[in-house]
Amino acid sequence: MTKANLKNLIFNRLIDLYIKKANPIGSRILKRKYFRNLAESTIRLYLNRLTEEEYLITVKKSVGRIPTDKGWKYYLEVNKDNVDWEKERSLPSYSDHKLFDYIADKFNLYYIIEKDSKLIEGGLEYTLRNLEFENKEIVLKFARFLREVKESFLNNLLLKDNEIKILIGEEINLKNAEYFSVIACRKGLSKLIFINVKRMNYPLIYSIVRDIIKERL
Secondary structure, eight states: OOHHHHHHHHHHHHHHHHHHHOSOBOHHHHHHHTOTTSOHHHHHHHHHHHHHTTSEEEOTTOSOEEEOHHHHHHHHHHHTTSOOOGGGOOOOOOOHHHHHHHHHHHHTOEEEEEETTEEEEEOHHHHTTSGGGGSHHHHHHHHHHHHHIIIIIHHHOOOOTTOEEEEEGGGGOSTTOTTEEEEEEEETTEEEEEEEESOSOHHHHHHHHHHHHHHTO
């Protein structure tokens, strides 16, 4: 395995663990879970490089690291065309609303659908399962963020037909957006937006949304 491939593998494994645990991830747990044949110092070396390249950031008062917005984007771009999600392909043949509610439940997402001049939204109870919302301040930021999305962002979101746009953190360019992400797509006059905290499996969600555009929206 080349050094570049090993670096990417360590990066992907760190994100996999972070998505599951919602805690900063360090070299010790990476070695124990995935890299028993690597020295912990070698793993730290690659984590340092990823931090220097601004894909990871060290969390204060922790030996672990989490992805930056740039890191999440890189994770998506590297993996979005290599998702093996056969287990997820059995999406039920629900109506639009029930289908999006099913996906929101499965992945802890909030959704907004704009179709036939109507706005349908839901999934708040699923999104609030995310561990980030144990912090009341983030709950308040999410409430304000949702209000801004519905008041201005949705109308100003420029999407081409069949386009999927993923915006993470500060690139959303709204107040209170630093903790959240938006996955948006359009087909014809219909728009679908999923909203979540930044910690999620972007390649998998991207693949599901891509199939929704083809088959359901």
